[in-house]
Amino acid sequence: MKISLTENVSLPHNRQLAGLAPGPATQDSIATIELSLVMLPLSEAISDAKVLMGRQKPLTEVAMLFAEITSREGHTGLGFSYSKRAGGRGLYAHAREIAGALLGEDPNDISRLWDKLVWAGASVGRSGLATQAIAAFDNALWDMKAKRAGLPLAKLLGARRDAVPCYNTSGGFLSTPLEKLLENCSSSVANGIGGIKIKVGQTDPMIDLARLEAVRNHLGDQVSLMIDANQQWDRTTAQRIGRVLERLNLVWIEEPLDAYDVEGHAMLAAQLDTPIASGEMLTSVAEHRALIEANAVDFIQPDAGRVGGITQFLKIASAAEQKYLKLAPHFAMEIHIHLAAAYAHESWVEHFDWLSPLFNEQLETSEGTMIVPARPGLGFSLSAQARSWTADSCSVGPRS
Known part of the structure; x- marks a missing residue:
């Protein structure tokens, strides 16, 4: 049977790929996300073999990407990722572009939200800078989930x-x-x-x-x-x-x-x-x-x-x-x-x-x-x- 793309078709067990409509099992929703790029200075320049071989410059600071997520019920989560030498602003820029995909979502659905974020930026891949930016959100959601349970992660x-x-x-x-x-x-x-x-x-x-x-x-x-x-x-x-x-x-x-x-x-x-x-x-x-x-x-x-x-x-x-x-x-x-x-x-x-x-x-x-x-x-x-x-x-x- 051919299906016309113009028809309003209801498929068995169909689910929204970008998110789930709120249902009886929905516990909460993500209300706000605060993103910050923090440049952590090191007390002295650090060198390893990559520096001796001329492949990298000495390390003088670490770029930290922080995500602070708050839910409508008032639960919070803090997560971070990082980059050394280069890429910190790239992480921040990518995170800022995809963050809105989390708004309104149940913060407990962490695996599904990871997939949603990676597809939001799929054009730049599913590894490297793209996933390192997602890490800050993912880690924050796990922090929130454990806090909500009253347990260390x-x-x-x-x-x-x-x-x-x-x-x-x-x-x-x-x-x-x-x-x-x-x-x-x-x-x-x-x-x-x-x-x-x-x-x-x-x-x-x-x-x-x-x-x-x-x-x-x-x-x-x-x-x-x-x-x-x-x-x-x-x-x-x-x-x-x-x-x-x-x-x-x-x-x-x-x-x-x-x-x-x-x-x-x-x-x-x-x-x-x-x-x-x-x-x-x-x-x-x-x-x-x-x-x-x-x-x-x-x-x-x-x-x-x-x-x-x-x-x-x-x-x-x-x-x-x-x-x-x-x-x-x-x-x-x-x-x-x-x-x-x-x-x-x-x-x-x-x-x-x-x-x-x-x-x-x-x-x-x-x-x-x-x-x-x-x-x-x-x-x-x-x-x-x-x-x-x-x-x-x-x-x-x-x-x-």
């Missing part, structure tokens, strides 16, 4: 632990002199952090090895040690250095190769005793699934801010769980502490103190772990300092 998701092993990265960059690096390591351990990640990728690998041996001798064998090459080795270099580093008993070697070299990571994972970790630079579920299905990593490292938010992160975690992979989310500990606490297998959370000035509340570390906060939702509110660093902002909704 980890508990809403079904926490498996109340504390997660944590490691520090922010004290171990290549731009950090060795003496200061050792001081940072001692300070982290004294503050209850259980592991230290050191950046590597010098043009002379012997410099990396000397720094690592100094750190291992300084900390002893009881403190967990990881390294991060930030994608700067080729396959041969990674194989050779990986074999030399076996004796240091590293928890993992992170991003030894280009983030999209799935085959190369799989080869390394099969050849080396030291576990391989990667995933932080990927911006979609599909890209992470490729790593997982190829047995290319022992630790998967998704970033909720990059993959499109908690909704997409949970899909990655589910796929990783079925492969019995370990989980070590990248950056944004304020979000990832909850997600790591709900993961079925071994998980770590990355301690970065960079974002601390943005929030009134702080996370606690003790005996090598980060404590899951007992506050409802993600458990954070924006500080006055964050407001003062706002470079641009807008309101979407009745107040706009």
Whole structure:
């Protein structure tokens, strides 16, 4: 039977693709959205292997995209995503264009709303900047949902632990002199952090090895040690250095190769005793699934801010769980502490103190772990300092 596009046709079980008409199960609706672009300055310029290779400039600030969502019943949610070096204003611009698609929607329908947002900007793709902009909204909706339930997000998701092993990265960059690096390591351990990640990728690998041996001798064998090459080795270099580093008993070697070299990571994972970790630079579920299905990593490292938010992160975690992979989310500990606490297998959370000035509340570390906060939702509110660093902002909704 042919159907004329001009006829008024009612199809069985038809639903509006852009949204659902309010029904008996509708609980609330989104009333207003506040968007802000906050430029977070770092106390000193940061360099890793990408800077040494001339691929990027030193990092001096982090662009933070915040979404503050309020419902008609007065529930609120705070979410964020971010960009380093470039792209922050692009995130803000895309978020501002698509935000109106959420108005009037039930904030509880998070997965459907993710789809609605990604289709609103589908012309620019379903990964990269587009999904990173969506992440701020998605994370805010999960924050609201957990607050509405009166639960920390980890508990809403079904926490498996109340504390997660944590490691520090922010004290171990290549731009950090060795003496200061050792001081940072001692300070982290004294503050209850259980592991230290050191950046590597010098043009002379012997410099990396000397720094690592100094750190291992300084900390002893009881403190967990990881390294991060930030994608700067080729396959041969990674194989050779990986074999030399076996004796240091590293928890993992992170991003030894280009983030999209799935085959190369799989080869390394099969050849080396030291576990391989990667995933932080990927911006979609599909890209992470490729790593997982190829047995290319022992630790998967998704970033909720990059993959499109908690909704997409949970899909990655589910796929990783079925492969019995370990989980070590990248950056944004304020979000990832909850997600790591709900993961079925071994998980770590990355301690970065960079974002601390943005929030009134702080996370606690003790005996090598980060404590899951007992506050409802993600458990954070924006500080006055964050407001003062706002470079641009807008309101979407009745107040706009």
